[in-house]
Amino acid sequence: MTHRRLPFLPIAAVLLAAAGCSSTDAAPSVTVPAPPAEEKALCLALHEALPDSVAGESRRDPEPRSVLTAGWGDAAIVLRCGVPRPAGLESEQADGVEVNGVDWYSEELEDGARFTTTYRRTYVEVTLSDRFTDMGPLTDLAGPVARTVPPRFTRNP
Numbered sequence: 001m002t003h004r005r006l007p008f009l010p011i012a013a014v015l016l017a018a019a020g021c022s023s024t025d026a027a028p029s030v031t032v033p034a035p036p037a038e039e040k041a042l043c044l045a046l047h048e049a050l051p052d053s054v055a056g057e058s059r060r061d062p063e064p065r066s067v068l069t070a071g072w073g074d075a076a077i078v079l080r081c082g083v084p085r086p087a088g089l090e091s092e093q094a095d096g097v098e099v100n101g102v103d104w105y106s107e108e109l110e111d112g113a114r115f116t117t118t119y120r121r122t123y124v125e126v127t128l129s130d131r132f133t134d135m136g137p138l139t140d141l142a143g144p145v146a147r148t149v150p151p152r153f154t155r156n157p
Contacts (some may be wrong), residue, residue, distance in 0.1 A: 028071060030071075033080050035083075035122055039082045039122035042081070042121055042148060042150075043067060043081035043122060043124075046148040046149055048148075049147060049148050050079070053072065059072055073129075077126065077137050078127045079127075080124070080125045080127075082123070082124075083125045085123060088105065088107060089118065095107075097135060099135060101142065102117060102138075104118065109127070109130075111129065112128045112131075114126070114128075115127075117149065120149045120152060121151070
């Protein structure tokens with residue numbers, strides 16, 4: 001995992017406070033994205049490539065079930081594929097990080113962090129609960145994203 005400057009983003013360290021997590025019997029619920037058909041096909045390929053566990057958390061998909069969403073733990077890690085471009089990407093103050101060849105735009109949340117891919121043919125969003133103090137879960141997800149969601153363009157070395 002390497003940190004590097006994205007052309008439009010100053011890099012800042014993402015530090016999250018560790019906190020406990022409560023569990024419930026009901027699966028968490030999320031809003032299912034509504035991408036165009038071409039992007040939905042990429043999301044289907046990603047869904048089929050996702051791991052059974054991420055950062056030690058077992059797969060537990062949110063409700064409603066969809067090939068556009070996935071989850072691990074009790075909403076500790078939630079992935080949504082085909083989300084709209086984050087508005088914050090336009091800001092010169094936007095933060096980003098590169099993990100195993102995948103660029104992510106990062107946002108701190110009150111109860112965790114959200115990372116959204118950049119430079120890919122569809123946006124993939126990963127929300128981490130505040131119990132994660134690093135971006136470790138992204139290392140488990142970067143490979144499937146890189147294999148199934150092609151870049152929008154080829155970067156110059």
